[in-house]
Amino acid sequence: MMMQNQHLKKYMGKAKRQFCDLFFLTFFISIFPLSLIADDKLKEIERGFDYIVKSELKTTYQTQSFLRQASSNTNLNIHFARLEIALDPNETFLKGSVTKYFIPKENTNTLSIDLHQEMQVDSVKINNQPVGYQHLAHKIEITGSATFPAGITDSVTIWYSGEPPSGGFGSYSREFVDNSPVIWTLSQPFGASNWWPSVNNLANKIDSLDFYISVPEPFKAVSNGLLKEVKPETNGYQTWKWSHRYPIAVYLVAFAVGDYVFFEDTVMLDGKEMPLVHYVYPSSEAGFRTQVDETIALLEFFSDLFGEYPFIDEKYGHVQCGFSGGMEHQTISFMGSYDYQLIAHELAHQWFGNKITCASWSEIWLNEGFATYLAGLAYEFLKPIYRLPYQNFHLQRILSEPDGSVYVYEADNVQRIFNGRLSYSKASFLLHMIRWKIGDEDFFDAIRNYISDPQLAYGFATTDDLKYHFENTSGKSLSLFFENWLYSEGHPQVTLNWHQNESGELTMRFVQKTSHSSVDFFPLKIPVRVFGAGDSIDYVFDTNFPEQVFAENINFSIDSIQLDPDIWLVMEKEVVPDPDIKNNLRANPFRIYPVPANDELNVRFLFSISEPVVMNILDVSGRKVLAHEEQSLILKNTDITLNTDNLSAGVYFLEVISGGESFQKKFVKQ
Template sequence: MRTPFLLFFLLLVVRAMGQESFADFSTSDIAVLESRSAGLRLNASGLRVLASNNFDVKYYRCEWEVDPAVNNIKGAVTPYFVMTTAGNSITLDLSNALTVSSVQQHGSNVAFTHTGDALMITLQSPLGVGTKDSVTISYEGTPPPTNAAFVVTTHGASATPVLWTLSEPYGSRDWWPCKNGLDDKADSLDIYITHPAAYKAASNGLLKSETAVAGSKTRTHWKHRYAIASYLVAIAVTNYNVLDNSVMIGGTNVPFKTYCYPESQATFQGGVQNALNAMVQFSNLFGDYPFKNEKYGHVQFGWGGGMEHQTCSFMVNMAETLIAHELGHQWFGDKVTCGSWEDIWLNEGFATHLASIYSEAKYPANTKTTRTNEINTITSQPGGSVWVDNVSDVNRIFSNRLSYLKGSHLLYMLRWILGDATFFTGVSNYINDPSLAYGYVTTANLKSHLEAASGKNLTYFFDQWFTGQGYPSYQVEWYPAGNAVQVKLNQTQSHASVSFFQLPVPLLFRNANTNEQKLVVLNNISNGQFFIENLGFEATEVIFDPDVWLITRNNTLTKTSGPLPVVFTEFNAECRGNNARLSWATTEEVNADYFEILGSSDARNWEAIGQVAAAGNSKERNEYFFTAEAVLNRSYYRIKEYDKDGKTQETRVVTVDCDVESGNVLLAPNPVQSVLQVTIPGPYKTLKLVAITDVSGKKYALNGSQTADLKGKIQLNVSHLPAGLYVLTVRAGNAGELRNVKFLKE
């Protein structure tokens, strides 16, 4: 929670550090500064949005009178709106710390109530759906200090007064009446600021006029004709020096205006070219700067970071990555704005990523170190999702570790999976989609555009990395087999919300003597997965994820002393008439000698009934056919594999009975883990369970229904049974005979 004392203390620290102390920020530094600022700006009680949803704001006319030496605002705000639901009232958000003197409709006063930070206005008469109208709210007062959305302080050695606003996420209503949620952007606005003539006033859009008025004051008019969320509306007033530059974007010469303190002019002017370069870079990647018909600029203020106010980012200084981060927000956060604070990563994760794109292009030697440091921060705790699971906790919304850094590295992994060309095409389509541009967006909107561009279903990815928590740790076993390499991949997960992270895993194999190297990408879709890759040289070492694309931690790389063991990936049994067929697949058979087929009547005593030679290659599928009579009454089977070096591996047990006659009781699956389906085919009409006993004769409870349904089936829950072989006694048919059938509980 932010208090006046904390605000005062932080402002003193910022001034004391001086401009040189902020020579540059890393992307991680920006996230820390912004997230800490957000946490101090807000309290949990300020998270309510009280504006009604029965009207759609089209335009705001804002007329304010302020003096940076006085903590007060006076003005009139006129929202023009269209009714979306018929009614005789509308409600706006406005702090109770401000006093409303009147509300007028068509020049006449109308009734209103102002309680609990909600301004409810009773209209002159009921309005139907689609009706356009407006009201004018006249008000005055000292904005509440709790959220620090309206700040009056000083700057420089001469302690010159300065005023600024910073409203994200719910601070707008602390200083002006508006709809303060994430569901209604105004199509445009005009801002008129009356202030002492000694000062300049900065705000959104194009500067239309600065007109002298009575009493040594100036009335500054800013005009903005793009859709805008209420928290992105801002003003700042002090003795600014104004620097004018421009940049050509898509055939349009975009004005670039910098409002800085006189004592900071050199550093702010020095940073302008970096901003111009970044604007060209981002326009090439994501489409032209979204507000090119008006301007972009920087406005200096005293907060310890930056804020992406539309067309005019408020900046503590001109550090390069701070410049790139706030400029990136003009596309991601301003042009498209998260439609819920659950999706704040669509603002902050993207802006953080764009700052990284800028830095990596200009300072490529720092790329790996920066990515590694950020991943170390992300994985410093075992849990945490990019999706905000508690929007009542402001520090959770603006989490440095999750919303900024993990959000950014979620994008790194999408780039790695899809390839840069496809990724940037999908993101460009997302941000330029006519149904989304200049509106509110969700993660589902981004996902659908990436899927359309790539032709891939990315549900698994967003389940694991957006709503899921944590990260994988990889255990890599590898063995150089001449000019090839055998690799076995396993992973553990830091959080139980994700059972497996499906990723393409990059491994760089090298020969330290010959300097030969090859990057191998293994599409890891399951634990214990085995790969053989031809390198063209004998590897002596391996590097995991050499370019740091993946969010991982505590990975291990183990070079084995011999070939990796065979692993069974499939094993099935089925009937072909009265014959049985066993089929199995392995990770590879390079080191395998042969497979032995084992049969049993009780799943405890086994004997060999056949043998299949190993193929000696990779990812082989094998089959074995035999008649049921050939193995007498055996119905349990398993495969035992023998390596050339004497090691063995065995499959799980399967069962198949290929001598079924009408009236026999069928059990499936068998072996079973939890639920056993009991069925009797043929002319019998009834089936009832009688008892379960183990091979020693001990009885166990029958859980669930004991009588067949209309289809002659019973679902028997056996999850309570210990692993072992059991006999199920059933009463089958109208004759009422008893039958005993065996099943194996895994």
């Protein structure tokens, strides 16, 4: 289904208006080095982004030695889980039980549930009857007692206890704030079974979850979904009963316990009221109260652009934790700070990451690329002064190294999965470049179609699912784009040589190399801004070959030229005036490809030739083995194809004769 983006237009107007208000500043940012003008903005963005990546990396890093790989158990469809735990945050010890109502996809007499070996299993019951089990190699195997038929709901309850293994930034963490303990979990990607018996994979979501957490007063326990009740217990404990009625990936189930200050707002989204809740450390309250106000505008903005907030019947919220970044637990982001960029990033994940979750850690870019890009959209449309510094920050990160693919080929390497340069910065630029390629209208329509696709919503998605929506909406193929930018490595390095002659004609030669051998050439639609006489004109040139020449008549004297001034593309760029460009082109007027040649050799002229052209292929002894003549005008950037099928493999020369001049190029036939 196609949808119109009236809401985007509303923000476009707003962004343009603000651009006008800030005209002088943005103008200078676009023509002078960003580092001179927007240093403070850049620093702010840099700091904010560091927080995000550091935490999303650090918090997962320590769990990798325990459980590096996701569970392979994809047979269980868990439609309801009730998790009940009790703990005193003055200790790390935890005890509890989990009851899962499941439907096997195939007949089985084995149930396999992940739980770290350092945790103890106290007992297991199926349909209220004790059963035998083994707890080996981080798995509870329940075997032999019964057959679980496919398609029939059954239930299992596991009682367990222990001190969940985890380092200071791991899946189960504790720290003291103002002498008061705080405990939080962060399971992404493999840490869930460090603290609760779970089926740790990206194949099934738990359809519905109740999470009861008993803690001593005055501690508060925070989790996914809605707080239904705080029930006093006899021993000075209270049980915080949370209920979540949306499908949830296992790594997004989380809780935090601390002596928090609680405050809330009510937001009106699409005519529905929803609570916006915050749990913060008492000493941080004042600062956070002002910062989190930004959340409301962001909720409205993302809802307008990408459809209703995915958990509208429950809540959104923040809970403060002891790491320096954030983690997008479903309906409740865990925050180390309240930086604008971080608030936007974690909120964006509620659509991209939580409503639709990447189907494998190899495609983490579907989570992190979107969250990073949506924080950029928030800057672009709500705080436009930050847009270029944000884009430039990510661009410089990407260009700082020549290699690495956005697709994660080592899906069990946590550091690689959460590589900030590739899985965040470059991933977000993939989206940005697709937007540039297919245009705003199709770009935002396609994403709305993707995020509301009933096959994907509240489930998992692959790159191909997203690609389908971009292609289906725009009618353009993105196969080569994804091949080059997602699965391969590196980026283009573009040099523009230019000269304006006395009659005003501007000649431009684009030469592209690549930073990594996995891609020979990136087709690019390159924006160019030509400055002069206190004015500027924008052009876009489609480059489809490593070397291409264009000419334009410009009616003012050119001062300078900028490539990609608004930062749409990932490329290293260099602009070099070349007063001798015509002579240089004349001395070297054509290119041949492919090299080496196969059954065809293409000859590409870099400027138009009006006189007849003779082309001869000579072998190494100078004997003419092929002759070709062109009588009509050859337009620049067109190809003449010579059939070299009959030539035997070896070294040859192409001789081109025109207007009394002759040029030769050596080539190899395979």
